[in-house]
Each structure stands twice: as structure tokens, then as C-alpha cells.
């Protein structure tokens with residue numbers, strides 16, 4: 018191998034996890050190369066300008082989605098008509114709905130403080146429909162007044178769900194990792210009242226993207242509440258439960274990538290890693306495919322794979338790892354989602370909801386052929402960030418979790434997309450007529466590893482590969498806590514800490 022091509026660290030993939038590790042390794046003075054198969058950074062947290070889709074065409078857009086475990090089962094009108102009619106001009110579209118947990122005041126903030134990166138975010142409060150009534154979620158120590166009356170009249174300890182984690186420690190979170198939200202609520206007097214449990218279910222799905230509360234790990238939620246959400250609200254660092262990056266989510270990734278390069282890192286875009294090289298249980302480097310054809314070997318002391326763990330075995334043979342461990346990793350399941358966006362010519366949604374992230378756990382009933390009743394949350398993203406829609410138009414973005422298997426089923430997904438439009442029409446009469454266009458990107462890996470009671474948190478992939486010296490993992494399929502992108506960032510902080518020996522405060 019050519020010495021000039023020997024690196025301290027090679028990171029495969031410039032998703033949130035890979036960018037986090039690469040940025041921190043460069044900051045510590047390690048000679049770091051970040052290799053990304055796409056022409057841009059961000060991974061699943063990627064952004065397209067409407068004009069790009071118009072200029073490059075639907076084949077390009079579909080192939081870009083495909084690289085991020087996503088596809089387009091449905092569009093109204095057809096994508097072809099949308100492109101011919103230049104309907105997407107002036108819109109900014111993330112791969113799907115991309116709300117940022119705590120409006121960036123979680124692990125994103127930790128990384129930005131370390132690197133001097135970061136972008137403006139606009140926060141929002143959240144609300145929940147239970148049946149046809151909607152309530153504001155618990156925020157800044159207060160319940161919606163109607164919920165406050167309800168819990169006082171019925172003596173329901175609802176606040177316990179939000180505050181119990183503050184008194185817990187590491188071993189308490191570990192012990193609760195295998196306990197479901199439903200079970201914990203049953204054990205704590207929070208299951209019987211339909212409205213109270215409905216709201217807890219909705220918040221739990223928002224945090225984990227799993228529809229079924231019997232499957233959601235309460236320990237994973239409490240670890241994030243106890244160590245990040247609650248302390249940051251109490252200290253005033255966090256003001257909102259969620260928010261959007263102004264100008265699209267990729268601006269955050271781009272900002273981290275820019276700092277990485279300023280710190281001396283090298284970013285190689287549009288290069289796919291074909292193989293991670295291992296000899297006698299030790300990392301040697303990687304092989305990349307050159308865009309013009311041919312291959313190149315790149316030597317490294319440390320290699321970090323940001324590829325979701327289940328797919329890592331496409332570039333590194335399973336035989337390098339303990340067999341049982343590799344089988345378990347390959348079979349960890351993720352959770353998918355339909356992430357619709359609508360270009361709207363007017364807002365028929367009540368004005369009181371414009372600044373609110375709204376959600377409902379019963380948007381599509383299970384009886385329509387799904388594994389569980391389907392939840393959805395939605396925001397008028399253009400209210401938070403007017404730059405994402407052209408003047409006089411509005412962008413509504415949403416996500417509805419579905420299982421990995423459902424996400425790949427064309428007929429089921431078309432049916433689900435149509436049922437989502439019917440739901441929104443029922444909720445907001447006139448909605449159907451307010452749609453200029455609707456796109457329904459669907460992903461089978463919104464969360465790379467679903468935070469279920471059988472595989473959350475410490476049960477995910479470790480940052481250090483067993484059996485191979487010098488190989489590491491980072492991203493949302495790796496041990497790390499919190500909501501999707503923030504979880505990928507947490508895993509990146511833990512991974513970087515293992516390589517650099519620095520303590521970034523996440524373990």
C-alpha cells in the first residue's frame with residue numbers, strides 16, 4: 018500500500034454518525050479520511066432542492082432515495098407530471114420528514130460545541146389527537162389545562178411518566194430496557210385512562226418511531242429523558258421538544274462536514290467502499306470503487322463503518338466476527354416509515370395548529386391490513402421555515418411508521434398513502450383540494466434498529482467490533498440513545514471517544 022494513502026482513521030459513510038466521528042477525530046489531530054458514496058453528505062438526513070429534482074429527473078431522485086433505504090411508492094399527481102409542470106420549484110425537501118429532537122439542544126448541541134459547527138433551528142411545541150379532541154403535550158412543566166383537570170379529577174399520576182427518569186441512574190435504565198411502555202404504564206397506574214395512555218403512547222412513538230406500545234422499550238426512552246431531555250429543560254439549554262433546521266436538515270450535516278475539512282480532514286464524495294480489508298484479525302484499510310472504473314486500496318489503522326450494522330456485512334465478511342454475534346447483528350430489525358410531503362396552495366388547518374407538531378396514534382387502523390394501528394405526526398414545515406416553500410405556498414411534512422416488511426410492499430404502501438390523504442381530509446375538510454402535489458417517500462430504515470424491548474440501547478451493536486482490531490461502528494444502529502438523528506450523533510460521540518481516548522460525556 019502507498020504510504021501517502023495511509024490514514025489514521027477512515028470513516029465509511031458521511032451520515033450523522035460518520036460525520037460525528039470524522040469531525041472529532043480530525044479535531045484530535047488524527048489524519049482522517051471520510052468516504053461517502055453519494056455526491057453529498059447527510060445520509061438519510063439528506064436534503065434535495067426542488068430545482069435539483071426538476072433538473073436531474075425522476076430516475077436520479079429515485080436512485081438517491083434508494084441509496085438511503087427509501088423509495089417512492091406513490092405520488093399525486095405522478096412524479097413525471099410534477100416534473101413536467103415544474104411543481105417542485107422553490108421547495109426544499111429532506112429525504113423525508115426530518116424534525117430534530119429538542120430542536121438541536123440534545124447531542125447535536127454537544128457536538129456543535131466541540132467542533133464549532135451548527136446551524137439555526139426553529140423549535141415547536143407538540144400536540145396529540147385522542148379521538149377527535151387534541152391537546153397540547155406536557156411542556157415547560159405544564160399540562161394542557163383540560164388534561165390537568167382530568168388528572169386531578171381522576172387522581173392519575175401522569176407527571177410520573179415525564180419525571181420518573183430524573184431520579185434514575187444507569188442501572189435503572191438498563192433494568193427497564195426490556196420493559197415495554199404498556200407494561201410500565203400498567204405497573205404505574207397510567208394505563209387505564211384512555212386519554213392519558215393515548216398521550217403517553219403518542220409521545221413514545223414520536224421518540225422511537227414504533228407503532229406498538231407493547232414493543233417500545235421504556236428504558237430507552239427514560240435514559241434519554243433522564244440524561245438529556247430533563248436536565249436540559251431544567252438548565253434552560255432546551256426550550257422545545259423538537260424543531261427543524263432552517264434551510265433543510267442537510268445544512269447541519271454540511272456544517273459538520275465543513276468543520277471537518279477546516280480541521281484538516283479529507284472528504285471523498287461519490288466513492289463507494291466495496292470492501293473493508295482485514296488480515297489476521299486486524300484492520301488494513303478499505304477498497305473503494307473509482308467513479309471512472311477500477312478500484313483503489315486505501316490503508317488505515319482504524320476503520321469506522323457508518324453503514325447500518327445489518328448491511329455492514331455486504332462490505333466485510335461475517336466470518337471475521339464471532340458467528341453468534343454476527344447472526345444477531347444481521348437480524349436486528351429497523352422500523353420504516355411513509356414520510357409524505359404536500360405542497361399546499363392554502364391552509365385549511367386551524368391556525369392554532371400552525372406552530373404545533375401534531376400527532377395521532379390512530380391514523381390508519383390495523384384492520385386495513387397492517388401489523389398495528391398506524392400513528393402519524395405532521396408539521397407545517399413552511400411555518401417554521403418559510404424558505405422551504407415558494408411564496409404563497411405551504412409545505413406540510415409528516416411521517417407514519419410502518420414495519421420494514423410493510424415499507425417494501427407496493428400495494429400496501431399505495432393503499433396507506435391514499436388512506437393518509439383520506440385521514441387528513443376527514444381531519445381538515447377541504448385538505449384534498451388544497452393539495453398542489455403530494456410525494457410519499459417511504460423508507461424501510463427510518464430507525465436502523467427499532468428501539469424495541471428486545472434490542473434497544475445496550476442491546477444494539479457495540480462501537481468496537483468484536484474479533485477485529487481497529488474496526489468500529491457508528492450510527493443509529495449502534496449503542497447510543499435518543500431520537501434517530503440525535504441517537505446517531507450519540508453513537509458517533511461514543512465511537513469517537515473510544516478511538517481518541519477523549520471523554521465527550523456520553524457513555
Ligand SMILES: Cc1cc2nc3c(=O)[nH]c(=O)nc-3n(C[C@H](O)[C@H](O)[C@H](O)COP(=O)(O)OP(=O)(O)OC[C@H]3O[C@@H](n4cnc5c(N)ncnc54)[C@H](O)[C@@H]3O)c2cc1C
Nearest residue numbers: 030032033034054060061113115116290460492493501502
Ligand atoms: C424518511 C425518513 C424520515 C426520517 N425522519 C426523522 C426525523 O424526523 N427525525 C430524526 O431524528 N430522524 C429521522 N430519520 C432518521 C435519521 O435520518 C437517521 O436516524 C439518521 O440520519 C441515521 O444516520 P446514520 O449516521 O446512522 O446513518 P446513515 O444516514 O444511513 O448514513 C450512512 C451513510 O453511509 C453511506 N454509505 C453506505 N454504504 C456506503 C459505502 N459502501 N461506501 C460509502 N458510503 C456508504 C450512505 O450513503 C450514508 O451517507 C428519518 C429517516 C428517514 C429515512
